Amino acid sequence: xxxxxxxxxxxxxxxxxxxxxxxxxxxxxxxxxxxxxxxxxxxxxxxxxxxxxxxxxxxxxxxxxxxxxxxxxxxxxxxxxxxxxxxxxxxxxxxxxxxxxxxxxxxxxxxxxxxxxxxxxxxxxxxxxxxxxxxxxxxxxxxxxxxxxxxxxxxxxxxxxxxxxxxxxxxxxxxxxxxxxxxxxxxxxxxxxxxxxxxxxxxxxxxxxxxxxxxxxxxxxxxxxxxxxxxxxxxxxxxxxxxxxxxxxxxxxxxxxxxxxxxxxxxxxxxxxxxxxxxxxxxxxxxxxxxxxxxxxxxxxxxxxxxxxxxxxxxxxxxxxxxxxxxxxxxxxxxxxxxxxxxxxxxxxxxxxxxxxxxxxxxxxxxxxxxxxx
Numbered sequence: 175x176x177x178x179x180x181x182x183x184x185x186x187x188x189x190x191x192x193x194x195x196x197x198x199x200x201x202x203x204x205x206x207x208x209x210x211x212x213x214x215x216x217x218x219x220x221x222x223x224x225x226x227x228x229x230x231x232x233x234x235x236x237x238x239x240x241x242x243x244x245x246x247x248x249x250x251x252x253x254x255x256x257x258x259x260x261x262x263x264x265x266x267x268x269x270x271x272x273x274x275x276x277x278x279x280x281x282x283x284x285x286x287x288x289x290x291x292x293x294x295x296x297x298x299x300x301x302x303x304x305x306x307x308x309x310x311x312x313x314x315x316x317x318x319x320x321x322x323x324x325x326x327x328x329x330x331x332x333x334x335x336x337x338x339x340x341x342x343x344x345x346x347x348x349x350x351x352x353x354x355x356x357x358x359x360x361x362x363x364x365x366x367x368x369x370x371x372x373x374x375x376x377x378x379x380x381x382x383x384x385x386x387x388x389x390x391x392x393x394x395x396x397x398x399x400x401x402x403x404x405x406x407x408x409x410x411x412x413x414x415x416x417x418x419x420x421x422x423x424x425x426x427x428x429x430x431x432x433x434x435x436x437x438x439x440x441x442x443x444x445x446x447x448x449x450x451x452x453x454x455x456x457x458x459x460x461x462x463x464x465x466x467x468x469x470x471x472x473x474x475x476x477x478x479x480x481x482x483x484x485x486x487x488x489x490x491x492x493x494x495x496x497x498x499x500x501x502x503x504x505x506x507x508x509x510x511x512x513x514x515x516x517x518x519x520x521x522x523x524x525x526x527x528x529x530x531x532x533x534x535x536x537x538x539x540x541x542x543x544x545x546x547x548x
Contacts, residue, residue, distance in 0.1 A: 190358050190366065191522075194227055194514050197357040202435035204356065207514075208232070212352060216442050220325045220350040220507075221245065224297060227355055227514040228290060241294070242324060248298035249319035249328065251306060255279040255299075264311045268304070268502045269387040273380055275303040280376035288375035288520055293513035296379055300509050301325070304502040305332035308495075326350055329506070333494055345450050346493040346503075349486065352439040353504055355511030361385035361392070362508075362515050369516040370527040382512045383505050392501040394483035395490065398427040399497045402457055402487065411460035415468055425465050427484025429477070436479040443485035450492030458488060 196205040204212040206223070207230050215223060218232075221241045225233040233241065251259070258278035262271050279299055286292070306316035309332075317335045319328050326347035330338035355362075364385040368378040386392035405414045418425060448455045462480055469478040490500050 190363075190515075190519070192358070192515065192518060193230065194511065194518060195355040195357055200435075202438050204438050206355065212438055213442060215351055216348055218351060220347055220354070220510075223351045223354050224510040227510055228293065228517070244294050245298040245325050246319075246321035246323075246328075248295040249302050249321075251275070251299065251302055251316070252279055254281055255303065255306075259306055259310060259316065262307065262310060264313065267387070268307055268311075268499050269383060269392070269505070271307040271310075272300070272303055272502050272505060273383045273387075275307065276300065276376065276383065277380055279303065280374075285372065285374050288369060288378070288513075288516050290517060292375045293510075293517060296376060297509050297513065298325075300506045301329040302332060304499065304506055305329065307502075308333055308499060330494060341450060342493050345446055345489050348442065348446055349489050349493065349503070350507040352442060352482070353486075353507040355508070355514065359391070360388070362512055365512040365516050366519050367527045369520055370525065372526075375513065375516055378516050379509060379512055382508070386501060386505050386508065392504045394426065394481075395486040395500045395504070396497045398484050399487035399491070399500070401426045402454065402461065405457050405461055408456045408460040411457065411464050415461060415464040419468055419472065425469070425478075427487075428465055428469060428480055435477065437481045439482040440480045440485055443482065443489050444480075447485045447488035447492070451488040454488035454491060458485065 194207050196203075198205060206212060206215060207227050210226070210232075215226075219238065219242075222233055222238050225231075225237060225241050255275050255278045258274050259271075262274060276296070280292075280296065302316075302319050309316045317332045320331055323331055323338070324343075324347075327338045327343045330342050330346055358366075361382040365378040365382040368381040369375070389397060405411055415425065417423075444455075444459075447458065462484065466478070466480070486504075487497065487500065490503055491497070493503075495503055
């Protein structure tokens with residue numbers, strides 16, 4: 175068997191072949207299924223993007239309407255999920271709540287094979303689970319979903335029970351579309367690994383939620399918002415950035431494992447943040463200006479462009495979500511990508527994912543019978 179060199183974090187190791195999305199980091203492009211650049215899709219509905227990632231082509235008006243109807247049909251929490259919600263403390267991490275509600279909602283006999291029908295059901299109900307716990311934190315009863323609203327509009331509606339404003343819906347919808355998939359990231363890999371064992375789709379998605387909870391993955395937008403709150407206004411941006419870098423602190427929202435240039439999603443989100451959250455934008459834009467200048471001067475050998483998390487924070491806040499729920503909204507977006515990857519993998523390959531490890535321990539016989547090393 176050919177020995178493959180160890181690479182920390184599996185960096186550069188090709189572990190999947192996919193048609194779902196491609197991250198062209200060198201040229202700053204994100205390509206969705208069918209060869210669609212992300213900037214061409216930012217104004218489409220989330221339903222249209224879900225259809226694209228599941229079927230490989232953009233839907234007709236009739237197909238999009240049918241998927242909207244299917245989402246509306248499967249939005250409600252079942253009795254198992256409602257019981258789980260009642261048992262959750264209002265102080266638990268929202269991602270733990272989402273993981274718990276998803277497990278309760280999908281708990282069933284046996285271990286069925288992943289299907290598109292189940293993917294639709296899980297995608298449809300995830301915003302309801304997030305909104306229900308959001309209400310729980312506030313000490314309020316959950317708001318039942320509406321069947322006459324689109325996916326993003328219904329999500330906003332369930333937060334407060336008010337008719338959603340077009341602007342808030344647009345901010346959320348654009349975010350959901352932009353974050354729906356992004357190559358073989360950590361949480362997507364986790365869903366593929368879980369499904370490859372023969373596990374059911376819901377378990378694979380729970381694994382994705384668990385991976386996304388990590389601050390190095392799904393928690394980055396929250397961290398960016400916390401950092402920007404610490405700046406103290408646009409006038410203090412220069413001092414804040416320079417002091418932070420001088421003390422070896424980390425600037426949140428800059429740099430990416432794959433992108434060698436400005437994240438294409440960040441460009442779109444920056445425009446939305448400027449429109450929907452001008453107070454946030456005033457600080458964020460000034461910090462970005464100083465940060466990009468300083469990072470280039472200090473590390474010219476290492477690209478550190480703005481990534482998707484930086485302006486995501488302002489857009490999600492404009493849509494009405496507190497920073498503690500940013501990761502949950504991320505999961506509600508990425509679930510369509512997770513399910514698409516699982517369905518693709520199980521249809522094309524399905525072989526259990528079992529990478530090798532490199533042994534660093536002693537050889538047999540290195541210890542004598544007394545327990546001392548020879």
